[in-house]
Amino acid sequence: MKTDNLVSLDNDNIATSYTTLIKQKELQKVVLVGNPNVGKSCFFNFMSGMYVDVSNFPGTTVSITKSHFQGNDVYDTPGIYGVGSFNDEEKVARDIILSADVILNVVNALNLDRDLFLTLQLIDMGKKVSVLLNFSDELKKRKIKIDTKKLSNLLGVEVYQTAAVDKLGFDKIGEAIRSARIGKQELDLHFLLNQVIEKSVPQSDSLLILEGDEAIAQKNNVLCGTADERERIYINRRNRVNEIVDLVEYEDSKKGEIFNQLGRLCLNPVTGIPILLFMLVLMYFFIGDLISQRVVNFTENKIGKDLFEYNIKSFTGNYTPVNVEVKILDNNGSVINDKTFNFPSGISANPILQKEFSELSKQNGAQSNFNFQNPFVKLFFGEFGVVTMTVTYLLFLLLPLVIGFYFVMALLEDSGYLPRLATMLDRSFNKIGLNGKAVIPIMLGFGCITMANITTRMLGSEREKSIVTAILQFVIPCSAQLAVIAALLSGAGFAPMMLYISVISTVLIVLSTALNKMLPGESSPLLIDLPMIRFPRMSNVFKKTFFRSFGFMKEASFWFFIGALAVGIMEISGMLSVWQDVLAPFTTTWLKLPKEAANAFVMGMVRRDFGAAGLFHMDLSVMQKTVSIITITLFVPCIASFVVMLKERGWKEGMMIWFGTWIAAFLVGGIVAQIVI
């Protein structure tokens, strides 16, 4: 302490170089910031190389990726049009930007007037900025000229021309970080910032406070600016942007005419609906057929059950009493051999029987059912064991599906199709109190409700989140359940299928219309930028898929374990069978189904496809099948979705939705049963 003071008294220069030395030792925080679809992730992928750290920002799943580049920490942020708190993505980006040392602002050269708004805001924050002018290659094609030198002078920061596709200008990224500096701020605004806000508050915070960001005002314990003030600053900034664009951009071709015919075709329902159907067919073949049937059959049954669970269970069986039922099935799924082995003191204690068991259980078509006597062993390694079932479920069923879905979503996202789909469907969604953006979580719901529950965060208001969450839990069957439903319906003919679809659609319409009428407030209107339609870059798509799948597994896995533990405890404590008895009379008289169907409903609480799969083994008439799958579809979501829903929407709303699905399932299922059976 003392020596430091002395040094600074004696010689300011030494002190400053001393502190800069310390500063250099700490890693600089470099943050990539830009509007959506400006190619930010291309830069991040280039800079990150192999090492990337994905984390979910506290409170959201907007994932933050962090890496190292030339001795700096580099952060990627979600695409934003301005720094603020209009939605979750903005809040996440805002907090990283506030703590940044250097900002690399990626700007789409083709949309200079839109993108520079963010640039000027970053400069007004007093941050060190360098601008990467991306899509420079496109400028030539479209006969647009941008005077980068003039732009750089006007902004007061360096501007580098880049083209992410050919990695043009990527060699300048290091230089861009080093040359980043505080740009030219508007004098009136800068003066105002110093006047209004106390000196102790950093300038970047001050600006956001003046622009009415309540969270930042609270953090610094000062009064927040008004919406009017923000508007004034915004209009002023918008005018500055327009002036700058007028000065630096020259266009040779006819102003504003770009050829984006495919994009327009996707918007117009006449052509857009056939395009959507075509996309859905492709998606069906990829996710519905390839992934959820072929891949998952292999991973879940061959790797998960036959390899992983079998080995872990027979290993555990060495140390604890167990009896194992081995069934040999032929190709048609009927039992040709059934033998039960008893190991009262563990498998390895009886080598002769062990040999026989291991030979039989390794035959083709063998299914081994381990029945552990010790309730705690059962809890962890039994049929619904926390270790056995959850791992199989997570890694060998859910993971392939999640990867498949995120892959398709990344393709759709990067091609610029999704905003057009949202636009085309906007009016239909308006009728149920949503805007077109809601199509994204609902589409994801057909993959996995848990995944979709998390995605509801992208919606604009609490009201919309509630409506979509309810729709997801009530009516959308997830892919695991869809597969079983499709199998049950396939032999049943045309009428049951139409009955199923029309009942479920009616519930969807009634439910969403009622919620739209009942819930207070207003839904946010559609306001969405339509990016260029372009061919997605596969390396980006793969990275995105990887990051998101990883992020999802990281977030959801814990809750799957908790759910499995809860059901396991219910099972060994006997509560599960109490439930079955409670439901049984209801099942027979009201739903007109056999008593055992109650098991399917209880299992449906754990995993939605368990519920539906239980119906396979029952001798049901066609209409009974239809009633039961209607009931199972409307019935509660799986345990993981349930927990994630509680976390997202709170206890009160979550429980209301959960009990609501009970009522809806039995009410609607029963009414249909009374009519058709």
Next chain:
Amino acid sequence: MPNSTLDKAKKGNPFIVVKLPQGNIKSQLIRLGIVEGDTLKCIQRLPGGTIVVQKNRQEIAVGFDLAKKIHVIIQ
């Protein structure tokens, strides 16, 4: 056609923005580049009334209910 609202615009109509609705949505419109006094063009009007507008090289979709609140002069 003076003092109309954006939902009345037809495909191909240029229009001048006269007044934007108040609140957060106004800030979002300004960020995207739609400001009072601007001249934009309606490039598509979907059945039901969702409007797609063009500003320079940028295309922005505006929901019907929002379009009803944007006062414009259609030229």
